[in-house]
Amino acid sequence: MSGADGFGSHSGSEASEIPPLMRPPVPPERTQTSEPLRFPTATAAAAERDDQTASETLQQPAPQAAPPAEVVLGPTGRPTPDFPDPRPVTLPRHARVISMCNQKGGVGKTTTTINLGASLAEFGRKVLLVDFDPQGSLSVGLGLNPHQMDLTIYNLLMQRDVTLEDVVVPSGVDGMDLLPSNIDLSAAEVQLVHEVAREQTLQRVLAPAIEQYDVILIDCQPSLGLLTVNALTASDGVIVPLECEYFALRGVALLKTTIDKVQERLNPRLQVDGVLGTMFDGRTLHSREVMQRLVEAWGDTVFHTVIRRTIKFSDSTVAGEPITTYASASGGAESYRQLAKEVLVRCLDV
Ligand SMILES: Nc1ncnc2c1ncn2[C@@H]1O[C@H](COP(=O)(O)OP(=O)(O)OP(=O)(O)O)[C@@H](O)[C@H]1O
Ligand SMILES: [Mg+2]
Numbered sequence: 001m002s003g004a005d006g007f008g009s010h011s012g013s014e015a016s017e018i019p020p021l022m023r024p025p026v027p028p029e030r031t032q033t034s035e036p037l038r039f040p041t042a043t044a045a046a047a048e049r050d051d052q053t054a055s056e057t058l059q060q061p062a063p064q065a066a067p068p069a070e071v072v073l074g075p076t077g078r079p080t081p082d083f084p085d086p087r088p089v090t091l092p093r094h095a096r097v098i099s100m101c102n103q104k105g106g107v108g109k110t111t112t113t114i115n116l117g118a119s120l121a122e123f124g125r126k127v128l129l130v131d132f133d134p135q136g137s138l139s140v141g142l143g144l145n146p147h148q149m150d151l152t153i154y155n156l157l158m159q160r161d162v163t164l165e166d167v168v169v170p171s172g173v174d175g176m177d178l179l180p181s182n183i184d185l186s187a188a189e190v191q192l193v194h195e196v197a198r199e200q201t202l203q204r205v206l207a208p209a210i211e212q213y214d215v216i217l218i219d220c221q222p223s224l225g226l227l228t229v230n231a232l233t234a235s236d237g238v239i240v241p242l243e244c245e246y247f248a249l250r251g252v253a254l255l256k257t258t259i260d261k262v263q264e265r266l267n268p269r270l271q272v273d274g275v276l277g278t279m280f281d282g283r284t285l286h287s288r289e290v291m292q293r294l295v296e297a298w299g300d301t302v303f304h305t306v307i308r309r310t311i312k313f314s315d316s317t318v319a320g321e322p323i324t325t326y327a328s329a330s331g332g333a334e335s336y337r338q339l340a341k342e343v344l345v346r347c348l349d350v
Contacts (some may be wrong), residue, residue: 035137044259089214095212100113103255110311117322119337122340123344125175129219131219132185132218134221139180146182150161152182153167156205164208198226202234236272238349245290249294278310
């Protein structure tokens with residue numbers, strides 16, 4: 001990876017702007033706070049019951065006022081809006097290019113690319129997935145054999161006589177195509193360093209696809225190197241999948257700095273389309289606290305949709321298909337359909 005232009009010259013372990021997760025000391029007396037987010041926990045419910053019992057023994061029961069209408073909070077601690085059904089597709093097509101980006105490994109970038117793409121395709125959008133990771137997980141996750149690929153995105157990037165049509169393959173999902181990748185792509189990172197306009201290479205080769213698709217999703221590798229900078233330069237938006245686990249919060253500030261630098265120097269239209277909590281486990285206080293920190297730090301940039309932890313995702317990867325077809329009625333499939341609706345409302349159907 002090149003540190004040129006100040007991109008990617010940091011390691012992922014730098015300090016995050018998100019404060020550490022520390023539980024506040026328990027106050028000596030129970031006081032009314034204005035804290036906006038209260039998660040129903042077993043202990044909190046028990047404490048409330050205890051309070052009730054205490055006050056009932058001390059006071060005469062007052063006439064019961066009608067309880068206020070209960071606001072149902074979603075997993076992010078905010079009320080979840082109803083997302084409308086997607087609008088019909090309008091022609092001519094003009095794709096929004098969205099990168100799945102997080103330099104931390106194993107946070108759900110590839111899983112989100114496959115399943116968000118498949119859900120958008122279910123809603124009638126024409127989708128192109130770009131495997132921009134030399135690990136080739138996106139291609140493998142859609143059933144391709146990395147050793148049996150004639151042409152990959154590497155050839156498209158490095159050989160002038162190779163066209164988009166030469167490399168694009170069907171993904172197995174109606175309405176969704178794939179630009180595959182394998183380990184060859186790792187050589188591009190080194191070779192591109194010597195190219196003129198090296199950061200714009202992916203943008204240049206994707207240009208003919210813009211009028212052919214409604215959405216182009218780029219699956220980035222877990223690094224902030226030149227390939228990722230290429231992806232960000234080619235994109236209109238970034239989705240940051242983030243595992244609901246405390247260490248996942250570290251390094252988000254560094255990712256934001258990289259996004260800001262690309263926006264400032266290379267691609268002024270780049271926006272953060274959303275931060276997506278993945279591998280959420282609503283039974284653990286830890287997952288809920290991480291989600292709360294995320295919303296405190298990123299506000300409404302955090303998607304209302306969260307993706308819960310379930311083994312079905314690994315199973316569908318082994319099967320080489322999206323969860324939306326492998327286990328169409330599962331909670332995981334439904335979550336990605338809801339994410340697709342949220343993405344459409346937020347940045348596609350606007
Ligand atoms: N919501 C989930 N619940 C359970 N397992 C999940 C979930 N999402 C992803 N996984 C599993 O976690 C692993 C890592 O996911 P994935 O490959 O999508 O992450 P990644 O960010 O693309 O990783 P890398 O940085 O290596 O490219 C995979 O085995 C995947 O099946
Ligand atoms: Mg991946």
